[in-house]
Amino acid sequence: MKIIVDAMGGDNAPAEIVKGCVDAVSKYDIDIVLVGKSDVVETELKKCDYKGNRISIQNATEVIEGEDDPIDAIRRKKDSSMRVGLSMVAKGEGDAFVCAGNTGALISGATLIVKRIKGIRRVALAPVVPSAKGNYLLIDSGANAECTPAFLAQFAIMGSVYMKKFIGIENPRVGLVNIGTEEDKGTDTVREANELLKKLPINYTGYIEAREVPLGGADVVVCDGFTGNVILKFMEGMASAFGKMLKKAFYKSFLTKLGALLLKDGVVEMKKSMDYKEHGGAPVLGAKAPVIKAHGSSDAKAFSNAIRQAVKLVECGLIDNITQGIAEFSAEEE
Amino acid sequence: MKIIVDAMGGDNAPAEIVKGCVDAVSKYDIDIVLVGKSDVVETELKKCDYKGNRISIQNATEVIEGEDDPIDAIRRKKDSSMRVGLSMVAKGEGDAFVCAGNTGALISGATLIVKRIKGIRRVALAPVVPSAKGNYLLIDSGANAECTPAFLAQFAIMGSVYMKKFIGIENPRVGLVNIGTEEDKGTDTVREANELLKKLPINYTGYIEAREVPLGGADVVVCDGFTGNVILKFMEGMASAFGKMLKKAFYKSFLTKLGALLLKDGVVEMKKSMDYKEHGGAPVLGAKAPVIKAHGSSDAKAFSNAIRQAVKLVECGLIDNITQGIAEFSAEEE
Numbered sequence: 001m002k003i004i005v006d007a008m009g010g011d012n013a014p015a016e017i018v019k020g021c022v023d024a025v026s027k028y029d030i031d032i033v034l035v036g037k038s039d040v041v042e043t044e045l046k047k048c049d050y051k052g053n054r055i056s057i058q059n060a061t062e063v064i065e066g067e068d069d070p071i072d073a074i075r076r077k078k079d080s081s082m083r084v085g086l087s088m089v090a091k092g093e094g095d096a097f098v099c100a101g102n103t104g105a106l107i108s109g110a111t112l113i114v115k116r117i118k119g120i121r122r123v124a125l126a127p128v129v130p131s132a133k134g135n136y137l138l139i140d141s142g143a144n145a146e147c148t149p150a151f152l153a154q155f156a157i158m159g160s161v162y163m164k165k166f167i168g169i170e171n172p173r174v175g176l177v178n179i180g181t182e183e184d185k186g187t188d189t190v191r192e193a194n195e196l197l198k199k200l201p202i203n204y205t206g207y208i209e210a211r212e213v214p215l216g217g218a219d220v221v222v223c224d225g226f227t228g229n230v231i232l233k234f235m236e237g238m239a240s241a242f243g244k245m246l247k248k249a250f251y252k253s254f255l256t257k258l259g260a261l262l263l264k265d266g267v268v269e270m271k272k273s274m275d276y277k278e279h280g281g282a283p284v285l286g287a288k289a290p291v292i293k294a295h296g297s298s299d300a301k302a303f304s305n306a307i308r309q310a311v312k313l314v315e316c317g318l319i320d321n322i323t324q325g326i327a328e329f330s331a332e333e334e
Numbered sequence: 335m336k337i338i339v340d341a342m343g344g345d346n347a348p349a350e351i352v353k354g355c356v357d358a359v360s361k362y363d364i365d366i367v368l369v370g371k372s373d374v375v376e377t378e379l380k381k382c383d384y385k386g387n388r389i390s391i392q393n394a395t396e397v398i399e400g401e402d403d404p405i406d407a408i409r410r411k412k413d414s415s416m417r418v419g420l421s422m423v424a425k426g427e428g429d430a431f432v433c434a435g436n437t438g439a440l441i442s443g444a445t446l447i448v449k450r451i452k453g454i455r456r457v458a459l460a461p462v463v464p465s466a467k468g469n470y471l472l473i474d475s476g477a478n479a480e481c482t483p484a485f486l487a488q489f490a491i492m493g494s495v496y497m498k499k500f501i502g503i504e505n506p507r508v509g510l511v512n513i514g515t516e517e518d519k520g521t522d523t524v525r526e527a528n529e530l531l532k533k534l535p536i537n538y539t540g541y542i543e544a545r546e547v548p549l550g551g552a553d554v555v556v557c558d559g560f561t562g563n564v565i566l567k568f569m570e571g572m573a574s575a576f577g578k579m580l581k582k583a584f585y586k587s588f589l590t591k592l593g594a595l596l597l598k599d600g601v602v603e604m605k606k607s608m609d610y611k612e613h614g615g616a617p618v619l620g621a622k623a624p625v626i627k628a629h630g631s632s633d634a635k636a637f638s639n640a641i642r643q644a645v646k647l648v649e650c651g652l653i654d655n656i657t658q659g660i661a662e663f664s665a666e667e668e
Contacts (some may be wrong), residue, residue, distance in 0.1 A: 069518075132575035142513055145521050179476055179563040184403075187479045187560060210567035214575040226521060227564055229513040233544035234565055238572050241466035241548040245607070249600030259596030266583030266590055273579070 001029070003310050004094035007036030007044075008063045008081040009101020011297050017100065018044040020303030025054040027304070028311050033094060035060050035085040060084040066296065070104025074112060082106065086113040089289045096290035096310040098281065100298045107143045110287040117323050119330040120286040122151050124225070125293060126159060127282035128167070129232065130273055133216025137163050137172075139285065142229035149192035152176065152222055153200060157325045158285040159220035160202040165316045167219075175208030175218030177227055189224075197222070200329065239274050281306035283313065285322065290314055335363070337644050338428035341370030341378075342397045342415040343435020345631050351434065352378035354637030359388040361638070362645050367428060369394050369419040394418040400630065404438025408446060416440065420447040423623045430624035430644040432615065434632045441477045444621040451657050453664040454620040456485050458559070459627060460493060461566065461616035462501070464607055467550025471497050471506075473619065476563035483526035486510065486556055487534060491659045492619040493554035494536040499650045501553075509542030509552030511561055523558075531556075534663065573608050615640035617647065619656065624648055 005021055007014045014036055021032045022045070031054045034041050038059040045055065062080040064073045074083060082101055086109045089097045097114070099106050103125070110123050124140035139159040144151060156174050163172035176194055178186040183194070185207065197204045208218050213231065223231070246267065250260035260267075280302070281294040290313040294306035339355055341348045348370055355366045356379070365388045368375050372393040379389065396414040398407045408417060416435055420443045423431045431448070433440050437459070444457050458474035473493040478485060490508050497506035510528055512520040517528070519541065531538045542552050547565065557565070580601065584594035594601075614636070615628040624647040628640035 132578050145513060145519075177564065179479060179560055179567075185479075210564040211571035211574075213568060214572040226513055227561065230511065230544040230561055230564060231568055233513075234547060234568055235572065237545035238548040238569065240545075242576055242608075244466050245604045249597060249604050252600055255596045256600055259593040262589045262593030263583060263597070266586055270579045270583050 001311060001314055002031045002033065002094045003307055004033050004035060004085045004088050004097045005307070006081045006085050006097070006099035006101055007034040007041045007057075008060075009099045010294065010303075011066075011100075012299055013100065014041055014044050015047075016298065016300045017303055019048055019300035020298070020307065021055055022048045022050045023300055023304040024307040025052060028308065030054070030307075030311060031056070032307070033058050033085075033088065035088070036063070036081040037061065058084060058088065064102050064105045066102050068102055068105065070102060071108045073102065074105045074109045082109055083113065086110065086291070089291070090114045095314045096292065098292045098294055098303075098306050098310050100281075100294035100296055100303060100306075103142070103293055103296070106291065106293055107284055110284045110291045114287045114289050114291060116286055117288055117319065117326060119326045121154060122147070123284050123286035124155050124158065125282050126155075126162065126285050127232065128280075129235070131214050131216040135167070136213070136216065136218055137167075137220045138228050138232060139220065139222055140225040140228050141232050141282065142225045143284070144225040146226070147189065147224035149189055149196050152189070152193040152224070153196040154286070154326060154329065156197050156200060156202055156204065156220065156222045157329055158322050159222060161321045161325050162283065162285060162318065163219050165318055165321050166313060169219050171203045172219035173205045173217075174202050174220040174222060175205055175212070177210060177213070177221060177223035177231075178207035179209065181207045181209060193222075239271075243271065280309040283309075283318075289319065335645060335648055336365045336367065336428045337641055338367050338369060338419045338422050338431045339641070340415045340419050340431070340433035340435055341368040341375045341391075342394075343433045344628065344637075345400075345434075346633055347434060348375055348378050349381075350632065350634045351637055353382055353634035354632070354641065355389055356382045356384045357634055357638040358641040359386060362642065364388070364641075364645055365390070366641070367392050367419075367422065369422070370397070370415040371395065392418060392422065398436050398439045400436050402436055402439060404436060405442045407436065408439045408443045416443055417447065420444065420625070423625070424448045429648045430626065432626045432628055432637075432640050432644050434615075434628040434630055434637060434640075437476070437627055437630070440625065440627055441618055444618045444625045448621045448623050448625060450620055451622055451653065451660060453660045455488060456481070457618050457620035458489050458492065459616050460489075460496065460619050462614075463566065463569070465548050465550040469501070470547070470550065470552055471501075471554045472562050472566060473554065473556055474559040474562050475566050475616065476559045477618070478559040480560070481523065481558035483523055483530050486523070486527040486558070487530040488620070488660060488663065490531050490534060490536055490538065490554065490556045491663055492656050493556060495655045495659050496617065496619060496652065497553045499652055499655050500647060503553050505537045506553035507539045507551075508536050508554040508556060509539055509546070511544060511547070511555060511557035511565075512541035513543070515541045515543060527556075573605075577605065614643040617643075617652075623653065
């Protein structure tokens with residue numbers, strides 16, 4: 001298996017990306033192609049003292065920066081590491097693409113270069129997010145601010161396949177985010193999507209209120225990208241706020257400091273379990289090949305985890321399964 | 335000052351509502367009219383051993399239940415405690431209405447019976463929500479699932495007036511929820527609202543990402559009711575999830591239990607500060623008279639707090655201030 005990696009994307013590129021790849025080839029039976037400025041990437045590889053033959057370098061002279069306009073950058077920067085890497089995967093020169101760079105550009109690139117699976121109307125960004133009971137897939141978490149009912153129905157299918165094939169949940173519960181559980185609640189789009197979802201061969205459990213999401217009320221949480229992004233970012237902010245408040249409570253007096261000391265391990269573990277960045281990258285679902293968005297702040301360990309995720313995605317045949325699921329849905333639609 | 339109270343609304347009505355009113359008249363210089371089935375309310379008043387003359391009863395034979403369809407209930411149940419109470423406020427027989435009952439019906443009732451302030455397009459539900467830095471007003475938190483840019487602009491004005499006049503923040507920072515801070519992010523509606531908000535005589539600080547909301551990034555958080563409801567309920571769910579995880583960490587071993595004991599006060603305080611229900615009710619902003627939605631699960635103390643809020647709303651002349659702010663906005667729009 002060959003994984004294509006954008007060596008230049010992310011806050012800690014290329015150093016941590018290259019380190020992560022060196023770690024990954026030591027753990028998994030894979031080849032990696034590092035795409036980026038070859039002299040820079042080579043220097044980093046040398047720093048890692050890598051002597052093997054499973055990592056190669058593909059030169060690309062340009063870099064898409066975090067602040068670049070996504071669509072514009074993917075169109076204009078033809079020799080960027082991201083675009084060159086995506087093209088390699090599109091041409092079958094690699095099995096999956098992993099990138100910690102500009103999210104919007106990656107989503108545009110997945111659509112324009114790797115292209116969508118037949119019948120798929122929009123690709124979606126779908127991170128696995130921790131809840132009190134385990135994990136859920138949040139689809140879409142920001143690729144499409146506005147969605148039609150059909151987009152949401154396709155997200156439900158893709159998310160269901162992902163949780164079954166990739167995570168191994170037998171009959172994943174799919175919930176559609178709404179502001180109430182009564183049939184007539186919410187927007188027209190949500191109500192129409194509700195009718196579509198009822199007809200799908202998935203375990204659709206109906207509307208889910210946002211209260212139930214962090215409590216583990218569904219395995220696949222379906223919503224438009226605006227709502228998903230609000231959920232994901234609000235969670236991040238609240239975890240941070242919670243940490244600050246906890247710290248304040250801990251540092252109040254000598255006795256509370258002692259109490260905090262006794263609880264340290266448990267709280268660190270809790271903090272870790274709440275951090276969705278620990279759970280590898282987010283797949284861009286709906287593209288013709290596995291594309292993984294690693295977190296922008298990925299260090300070597302996180303990036304190596306994202307590569308592991310790509311490997312597992314290829315192994316479990318996710319793309320074929322999604323293709324099949326969508327074909328059935330599209331046939332029914334016609 | 336005369337406060338009209340729906341004695342029959344909420345999970346703990348009428349007992350806790352009546353108790354809350356008895357508490358309120360002992361603390362504030364107000365009269366209260368309890369609207370509801372007079373025999374039932376009278377029995378509750380007797381249980382409280384209330385001997386004063388500041389609480390009176392207005393008979394209303396029907397009750398709007400939590401599961402009733404909001405618009406249908408407010409239209410059909412003409413002799414319901416909610417509708418009779420709202421009519422009294424509309425006719426000037428009371429200065430404010432406080433109700434722990436069916437939220438949707440109360441919003442419909444505020445619109446149909448109390449009516450909107452001239453120029454106001456939609457009333458909004460606007461709870462004060464705790465953040466890591468203090469409190470913010472979340473407007474709209476669920477009254478309008480879909481909003482036009484003009485609705486959002488009016489919410490910004492109303493919210494700004496509320497935080498200034500009621501909470502006493504001199505120059506409240508107003509943020510518009512979006513999925514990025516760049517100008518071109520989000521939906522058309524949000525982008526158009528952004529342009530409207532820039533022109534308003536408020537301290538508009540631009541787009542706010544959901545991550546910054548619980549960290550106190552704005553004093554007034556403006557969004558459509560779908561997004562606001564997702565934020566509010568996700569917060570509730572996440573606070574509950576935190577609590578569960580914290581408990582697990584606390585009960586791990588003898589030493590962690592000891593640690594938890596030392597930290598108990600701080601954690602209880604923290605839990606309280608995160609509970610928006612502790613902050614009284616949510617005003618239905620945009621109606622011609624103060625209408626307060628007390629939390630459905632209000633006990634006597636919470637309900638008494640909601641009455642205090644109604645008193646303060648009347649005293650600070652909120653309605654006049656909103657009327658003036660909206661008149662200026664509408665003049666500019668024409």
